[in-house]
Amino acid sequence: xxxxxxxxxxxxxxxxxxxxxxxxxxxDRGIAKGSMRLIPADEAETLYAAMGPGREISGGSAxxxxxxxxxxxxxxxxxxxxxxxxxxRVFAHDIRAAGVAYxxxxxxxxxxxxRCLIVVTPDGERTMNTYLGACQxxxxxxxxxxxxxxxxxxxxxxxxxxxxxxxxxxxxxxxVARANSRKVAFTxxxxxxxxxxxxxxxxxxxxxxxxVFGNENEVRALYQTASIDxxxxxxxxxxxxxxxxxxxxxAVVLENGNRHVVPGEKVDRVVDxxxxxxxxxxxxxxxxxxxxxxxxxxRIGCITAAEVISHYGARPEADLKALVKAKLR
Amino acid sequence: xxxxxxxxxxxxxxxxxxxxxxxxxxxDRGIAKGSMRLIPADEAETLYAAMGPGREISGGSAxxxxxxxxxxxxxxxxxxxxxxxxxxRVFAHDIRAAGVAYxxxxxxxxxxxxRCLIVVTPDGERTMNTYLGACQxxxxxxxxxxxxxxxxxxxxxxxxxxxxxxxxxxxxxxxVARANSRKVAFTxxxxxxxxxxxxxxxxxxxxxxxxVFGNENEVRALYQTASIDxxxxxxxxxxxxxxxxxxxxxAVVLENGNRHVVPGEKVDRVVDxxxxxxxxxxxxxxxxxxxxxxxxxxRIGCITAAEVISHYGARPEADLKALVKAKLR
Numbered sequence: 001x002x003x004x005x006x007x008x009x010x011x012x013x014x015x016x017x018x019x020x021x022x023x024x025x026x027x028d029r030g031i032a033k034g035s036m037r038l039i040p041a042d043e044a045e046t047l048y049a050a051m052g053p054g055r056e057i058s059g060g061s062a063x064x065x066x067x068x069x070x071x072x073x074x075x076x077x078x079x080x081x082x083x084x085x086x087x088x089r090v091f092a093h094d095i096r097a098a099g100v101a102y103x104x105x106x107x108x109x110x111x112x113x114x115r116c117l118i119v120v121t122p123d124g125e126r127t128m129n130t131y132l133g134a135c136q137x138x139x140x141x142x143x144x145x146x147x148x149x150x151x152x153x154x155x156x157x158x159x160x161x162x163x164x165x166x167x168x169x170x171x172x173x174x175x176v177a178r179a180n181s182r183k184v185a186f187t188x189x190x191x192x193x194x195x196x197x198x199x200x201x202x203x204x205x206x207x208x209x210x211x212v213f214g215n216e217n218e219v220r221a222l223y224q225t226a227s228i229d230x231x232x233x234x235x236x237x238x239x240x241x242x243x244x245x246x247x248x249x250x251a252v253v254l255e256n257g258n259r260h261v262v263p264g265e266k267v268d269r270v271v272d273x274x275x276x277x278x279x280x281x282x283x284x285x286x287x288x289x290x291x292x293x294x295x296x297x298x299r300i301g302c303i304t305a306a307e308v309i310s311h312y313g314a315r316p317e318a319d320l321k322a323l324v325k326a327k328l329r
Numbered sequence: 330x331x332x333x334x335x336x337x338x339x340x341x342x343x344x345x346x347x348x349x350x351x352x353x354x355x356x357d358r359g360i361a362k363g364s365m366r367l368i369p370a371d372e373a374e375t376l377y378a379a380m381g382p383g384r385e386i387s388g389g390s391a392x393x394x395x396x397x398x399x400x401x402x403x404x405x406x407x408x409x410x411x412x413x414x415x416x417x418r419v420f421a422h423d424i425r426a427a428g429v430a431y432x433x434x435x436x437x438x439x440x441x442x443x444r445c446l447i448v449v450t451p452d453g454e455r456t457m458n459t460y461l462g463a464c465q466x467x468x469x470x471x472x473x474x475x476x477x478x479x480x481x482x483x484x485x486x487x488x489x490x491x492x493x494x495x496x497x498x499x500x501x502x503x504x505v506a507r508a509n510s511r512k513v514a515f516t517x518x519x520x521x522x523x524x525x526x527x528x529x530x531x532x533x534x535x536x537x538x539x540x541v542f543g544n545e546n547e548v549r550a551l552y553q554t555a556s557i558d559x560x561x562x563x564x565x566x567x568x569x570x571x572x573x574x575x576x577x578x579x580a581v582v583l584e585n586g587n588r589h590v591v592p593g594e595k596v597d598r599v600v601d602x603x604x605x606x607x608x609x610x611x612x613x614x615x616x617x618x619x620x621x622x623x624x625x626x627x628r629i630g631c632i633t634a635a636e637v638i639s640h641y642g643a644r645p646e647a648d649l650k651a652l653v654k655a656k657l658r
Binding site for chain 1: 378382383385644
């Protein structure tokens with residue numbers, strides 16, 4: 001990580017285990033379709049045993065985002081903890097093979113590499129059951145302050161705000177980035193993250209973050225408003241740029257009193273919606289480091305998100321650069 | 330494995346690591362496109378490091394075959410060795426989740442679970458680099474003679490003829506099956522297997538096997554003939570049923586002086602040809618245990634092979650039963 005990176009992301013280092021199942025598989029177990037929840041090791045074992053054959057594909061929200069940025073030509077780095085085991089080696093191989101600098105040491109002797117058990121229903125919706133494992137062992141000691149100081153954008157994943165040691169690492173990284181006049185970007189990640197850390201997240205947006213990503217449900221949960229308009233009015237009070245994604249409807253960018261509404265990208269068939277938000281953020285920030293306009297950044301986000309939901313797995317498979325070139329006007 | 334199984338298969342227990350690459354990735358490394366070769370641990374490491382991001386999907390030739398049979402409603406069992414590691418648990422989970430009885434104990438302290446590094450070129454052709462690992466540690470002690478004696482068909486994978494301990498286990502299984510008047514089926518697996526064990530394979534066909542599967546290259550290699558007709562004339566001298574697969578052209582079944590020519594199944598786009606032969610054998614034997622005619626068995630094989638090459642991974646994803654019902658006349 002000697003060359004200067006456009007983005008340094010801190011997030012969960014997860015391998016996704018993807019299976020398909022009818023909706024009853026979830027309802028029979030009292031799991032809300034479309035949700036994300038954290039599960040302990042024993043529940044991960046039980047659920048895995050009940051799941052159909054899987055395919056293992058590297059995931060992790062911020063890791064997906066930077067894999068997408070690399071595919072678009074940016075130079076990203078990733079910080080996140082795996083264990084010294086086979087799934088950890090799969091994660092490390094895949095993120096490096098995607099063109100992302102990755103230097104976090106694997107932990108030995110603790111929990112195994114984290115994984116996300118993903119059930120995809122026939123409508124393409126994904127329901128995520130995450131066993132964090134080694135992810136939670138990330139700490140301040142894993143941060144290379146010089147890398148954070150040098151990168152244009154520090155990107156943080158709301159999912160990782162939950163465990164205390166990684167949260168401390170992220171707070172430290174924010175300090176370093178701001179002391180070096182770098183941009184700080186943050187994703188709200190999920191309604192359950194917002195509900196668990198509402199005060200922290202509001203404080204981050206008020207005074208520590210330059211760019212925030214969230215979908216409509218997440219921003220409504222953040223301000224506990226019934227309508228999305230009220231939530232956006234709250235968001236607009238902050239000085240940070242706020243990007244609200246709206247699934248197939250595209251996105252709205254709020255910036256300094258302006259409001260850019262960007263249409264979604266048509267998708268023939270949603271195979272697996274995993275990674276849509278991650279890849280939107282990746283496309284958006286790839287545009288940002290190229291110096292594009294905010295509406296163009298959002299359009300690139302919509303185009304790259306559309307690619308990733310057209311196949312299983314949350315990492316891009318198509319040539320994203322060519323795709324964006326062809327579709328962006 | 331108390332219930333009587335239709336088929337008991339012995340084969341390599343592998344997890345496939347699938348990546349896409351241009352043909353130059355192979356030619357630059359002197360790897361013949363479309364080939365299968367065995368590689369040692371250090372070469373597996375080097376090649377993996379050079380490969381792009383992967384997706385891990387359970388594989389293994391005979392294991393794929395029985396997974397296909399289970400999807401078609403048959404009751405198969407599988408015998409093959411993994412290590413007690415994460416990839417071994419992935420293999421065991423996936424084959425059981427596919428509906429296959431699997432009771433082979435995982436080895437501890439030896440080589441890790443075997444894997445097949447598969448490079449898929451844009452034409453959909455797969456080039457396989459197999460690190461056998463724990464597969465080779467299968468031995469006679471892993472055989473449950475009662476299960477072999479009870480199953481209608483014993484199915485053996487030519488790939489596993491190479492390492493000595495599994496070969497001895499397969500010879501033992503043949504003895505048990507024949508002593509109990511069970512059918513023995515065998516796949517030639519690959520030209521390299523045929524070339525390494527030509528005398529053994531010819532002997533198997535002459536006097537130990539009731540049903541053999543091979544593609545045109547494999548049967549030509551078996552009899553060292555330039556033309557497929559000469560090779561088929563040699564095959565026809567044996568009393569066993571011989572099924573010669575011809576890629577998109579379908580298959581020919583030779584049986585007791587008869588010759589059934591069966592057309593192939595149209596595929597819109599070959600995504601990944603991995604598992605075509607495996608799934609053909611699975612479809613064929615699923616037909617056989619249902620008491621169907623040989624041409625119908627071959628047609629089912631063509632239909633199921635067409636499904637598996639239309640996506641990444643060598644295990645079926647579609648509802649094979651419905652597919653066969655719709656397509657078989």
